[in-house]
Amino acid sequence: MDQLLVALDVDTAAEARALADRLRGIVGGFKVGSRLFTSEGPSLVEELASRGDRVFLDLKFHDIPNTVAGAVAAATRLGAWMVNVHASGGSAMMRAARAAADGEAARASRPTPLVIAVTVLTSLDQQTLPEIGLEASMTAQVERLAALAEASGLDGVVASPHEIDIIRRRCGRRFAVVTPGIRGAGDQPGDQRRTMSAAEALAAGASYLVVGRPIIAAADPRAAAERIAAECRHVAAS
Numbered sequence: 066m067d068q069l070l071v072a073l074d075v076d077t078a079a080e081a082r083a084l085a086d087r088l089r090g091i092v093g094g095f096k097v098g099s100r101l102f103t104s105e106g107p108s109l110v111e112e113l114a115s116r117g118d119r120v121f122l123d124l125k126f127h128d129i130p131n132t133v134a135g136a137v138a139a140a141t142r143l144g145a146w147m148v149n150v151h152a153s154g155g156s157a158m159m160r161a162a163r164a165a166a167d168g169e170a171a172r173a174s175r176p177t178p179l180v181i182a183v184t185v186l187t188s189l190d191q192q193t194l195p196e197i198g199l200e201a202s203m204t205a206q207v208e209r210l211a212a213l214a215e216a217s218g219l220d221g222v223v224a225s226p227h228e229i230d231i232i233r234r235r236c237g238r239r240f241a242v243v244t245p246g247i248r249g250a251g252d253q254p255g256d257q258r259r260t261m262s263a264a265e266a267l268a269a270g271a272s273y274l275v276v277g278r279p280i281i282a283a284a285d286p287r288a289a290a291e292r293i294a295a296e297c298r299h300v301a302a303s
């Protein structure tokens with residue numbers, strides 16, 4: 066199932082490799098986030114990419130444009146298939162990320178990674194937005210940042226499944242919406258606040274689903290991934 070991306074939120078390359086080996090062929094790619102990247106560094110990204118795995122390098126860059134451009138260029142050289150930045154870094158930062166991905170891919174004769182932006186973390190909700198000085202409604206804030214990402218030339222956004230509809234209406238069908246916060250009926254929400262099942266998120270128009278704990282913390286990760294992939298295929302066929 067191409068649209069299902071598994072978050073390899075583990076501490077060691079050995080655990081990540083073992084998960085990737087069990088899940089390859091069932092899922093559409095692997096997400097390497099700050100936990101694994103900080104533990105094991107870029108070589109694991111290179112290793113997975115050179116095996117042909119699609120790697121979403123989820124480091125959510127948020128810095129001055131020149132620094133973000135350098136980081137996105139480095140991710141492109143590693144062979145990342147998708148990278149992300151925080152939309153709240155602003156349009157100049159996102160344009161710099163776009164230019165770096167395009168420029169480095171051309172210079173190094175590598176595929177251009179998808180560059181997407183995080184709108185509002187799925188662990189935040191309407192009650193916690195004021196903590197960070199945001200008085201807007203969640204929907205308005207997500208819509209605003211998605212529109213800014215699109216205007217800055219990015220390929221899509223990371224957003225809660227609950228905001229897919231508003232993003233689709235504002236940014237169109239070709240704009241990718243990557244949705245974490247996927248939980249089945251029996252799964253623990255953990256720190257995720259705005260959740261939906263995989264089938265519901267796809268039916269709502271998600272381009273890709275990012276699933277972590279419901280797969281990697283399952284007693285049998287392969288069976289859990291197969292179950293979610295089957296649920297997704299069912300939606301695709303209907």
Ligand code: C5P
Nearest residue numbers: 072098185186187223245275276277278
């Ligand atoms: O374990 P779980 O399914 O909640 O994992 C979701 C993954 O997606 C985590 O790696 C998390 O860092 C990431 N993510 C998120 N919300 C965002 C962006 C990324 O949960 N807005």
